[in-house]
């Protein structure tokens with residue numbers, strides 16, 4: 339009885355990520371629905387697959403922000419909701435990786451229509467590095483891998499991965515806004531996210547300076 343009440347206590351927007359597998363399953367379902375809907379609206383040739391690459395990246399973006407900000411939100415606004423978010427950080431990270439892998443598959447299919455996609459330039463190398471981090475972070479998002487890696491190396495991998503992905507988003511959306519002002523929410527969300535991360539880090543430093551040493 340009590341268990342049912344505890345599960346019901348979470349609204350769906352939190353409960354979909356109660357378990358990593360559940361979060362991955364939901365993300366896969368949403369991403370595949372987005373792929374199907376985009377292809378049926380835009381066609382299955384170059385235009386359609388270009389739109390699929392864009393829309394799959396858009397599915398991944400809010401998941402990245404949620405995983406990127408979970409600990410900062412919990413630090414700045416301690417409470418039941420922020421604790422629930424923090425407890426699901428691993429699930430959110432794996433959900434992001436799932437959406438990002440669908441973005442990768444869409445890119446490979448899009449490249450068969452538009453071979454210049456795989457031309458090796460700075461943007462391609464940056465994106466490829468992003469995928470390397472996504473795979474490495476997903477592969478180490480379990481207790482056994484984290485133990486094997488050790489907390490220092492695990493933290494170094496996940497922090498540098500987050501920073502790299504943040505920079506890729508910043509560069510991509512800055513370029514988008516320069517071409518089309520409708521893209522302003524992307525950079526705005528990134529600036530707000532950076533502000534929250536810095537505020538949470540400052541909050542921690544301040545607390546460690548002001549708390550008495552036992």
Ligand code: HEM
Pocket residue numbers: 388391392393395396399441445448455456461462463464465466467468469503504506507510511514
């Ligand atoms: C070599 C690796 C990658 C390639 C070849 C690639 C390719 C593409 C392509 C072809 C598009 C659609 C461009 C258009 O609209 O004309 C796109 C969009 C996008 N990609 Fe990737 N991508 C890569 C890696 C990544 C990574 C790692 C991230 C995330 C960190 C990412 C985030 C985005 C975003 C945010 C968009 C724009 C979505 C929008 O228009 O709202 N990409 N990518």
